[in-house]
Amino acid sequence: MYPSLQLKLDRFEELEQMLQEPDVLSNPTKSVEVQREYGGLRKIAESVRNFIKLEQDFAAATEFLNEATDDETREYAQAEVNELTAKMAGHQTELEDMVTAGDSISRGGLIMEIRAGTGGDEAALFAGNLFGMYSTYIASRGWAMELMEITEGEMGGYKEIVFSVTGEGAFHRLQFESGGHRVQRVPATESQGRIHTSAATVAVLPEATEVEINIKDEDLRIDTMRAGGPGGQKVNKTESAVRITHIPSGLVVKCQDEKSQHKNKASAMRVLRSRLYELTRSREQAARATVRRTLIGSGDRSERIRTYNFPQARVTDHRIGFTIYKLDAFMAGEIDEMIEALVEFDRQERLKMVHE
Numbered sequence: 001m002y003p004s005l006q007l008k009l010d011r012f013e014e015l016e017q018m019l020q021e022p023d024v025l026s027n028p029t030k031s032v033e034v035q036r037e038y039g040g041l042r043k044i045a046e047s048v049r050n051f052i053k054l055e056q057d058f059a060a061a062t063e064f065l066n067e068a069t070d071d072e073t074r075e076y077a078q079a080e081v082n083e084l085t086a087k088m089a090g091h092q093t094e095l096e097d098m099v100t101a102g103d104s105i106s107r108g109g110l111i112m113e114i115r116a117g118t119g120g121d122e123a124a125l126f127a128g129n130l131f132g133m134y135s136t137y138i139a140s141r142g143w144a145m146e147l148m149e150i151t152e153g154e155m156g157g158y159k160e161i162v163f164s165v166t167g168e169g170a171f172h173r174l175q176f177e178s179g180g181h182r183v184q185r186v187p188a189t190e191s192q193g194r195i196h197t198s199a200a201t202v203a204v205l206p207e208a209t210e211v212e213i214n215i216k217d218e219d220l221r222i223d224t225m226r227a228g229g230p231g232g233q234k235v236n237k238t239e240s241a242v243r244i245t246h247i248p249s250g251l252v253v254k255c256q257d258e259k260s261q262h263k264n265k266a267s268a269m270r271v272l273r274s275r276l277y278e279l280t281r282s283r284e285q286a287a288r289a290t291v292r293r294t295l296i297g298s299g300d301r302s303e304r305i306r307t308y309n310f311p312q313a314r315v316t317d318h319r320i321g322f323t324i325y326k327l328d329a330f331m332a333g334e335i336d337e338m339i340e341a342l343v344e345f346d347r348q349e350r351l352k353m354v355h356e
Helices: 002-019 027-067 073-108 122-142 171-179 261-291 325-332 336-355
Strands: 109-115 144-153 158-166 178-185 196-206 220-225 240-248 250-254 304-309 316-317 323-326
Touching: 002 109, 002 158, 027 073, 109 122, 109 171, 122 144, 122 158, 122 171, 122 196, 122 325, 144 250, 144 261, 158 171, 171 196, 171 336, 196 261, 240 261, 250 261, 250 325, 304 325, 316 325, 316 336, 323 336
Parallel strands: 178 304
Antiparallel strands: 109 158, 109 196, 144 158, 178 196, 220 240, 240 250, 304 316, 316 323
C-alpha cells in the first residue's frame, strides 16, 4: 500500500465523520466545502478500500490452502488464490496510476481564468473562442460551471473571464491548459486577407480549501464599488462589486458578476485562496523541474504552450510535440484527444520518477 493513498483514505474517513456533525450540517458554506473535498476523494478511497479487502481475502484464502487436507479442497483453494492474485494485480496497477497522478486526481474543483493577450480586439475574440471551447467540453463531461468575473471586449469576446468548474476529474484533465495560447488566422476585420497572430493566456487553479490556505482577516484590504460594464453599460447603482487585496502577497482579486456584495466577496475569496495555493504549488513544481526538465511545463502564463493555426486547420501543443488536424472540431469542444495525450505523457514521466 502506498503511504500517500493511505493518507487520502484517512482524510476521506475524517470527512465522512464531519458530514455527520451538527455544526457542519448547520453551516451551508462549511458543508459545501466538506462535500466538495469528500467527493474528490471518493474514487481513491473506494479503490484503496477494495484493495485492502482483497488483501484480507487473499490472506484468508492462502491460509485455507495451507490447511487443506485433501486434493479437492486444495484445488478449490488454489483456484481462489489464483483469482485473487489476478484481481490484486489489476488493482495494484490502478493504485499506481493514482499515485502517479498525484493530488490532481482527487481534486474536482478548479478556477479557470482566460485573459486576452497581445492582439487587441482579435485577442479578445480569441479569448471568447477559448471560453466557448472549454464551456462546451465542460458540459459534455457533465461538470458544473459557475461564472465569477467577466470583462467583455469592445468588439466581442472577453478581455478577461473567470469561472469555476466542479466535477470528478475536472482538475486532473484540465490542469495542463495553463499557459499562453497563440492563434494564427485572418481576422474578420482584415480586408487584405493577411494572417494575424494574437494570443490569450489561460490559468487553471486548483480550488483550495480553507484547511489548505488559511487567510487572516488582518492581511486583507476589502474595497467595494459600483459594478460597471463596457462603455458604462450595466452600471449597478449599489456598491456590489468587491476588490480584495492580499497585503502580504500583493495579489488583487475583483468580482462583480453577482448583484449581491456578499456573493461577490465569497467568489473573490475563492479566487484569492486558489491563487495563493497556486503560488505555493508553482514553487514546488519549479523545484521538481530542476530535477526533471521533461515534465509538462510549469503552468506559467508566459509560457507559450499551444498554437491554433486556422489556415492549416491544425492545433499544436509545443510541450509534447502533438498536432491535431481537426481545428474546427477542436474549437467546438472536441479536445479529449489532446487532453489524453497530455495526461498520458505526464503519467509516463511520473512513473519514471517513482521507479528511479
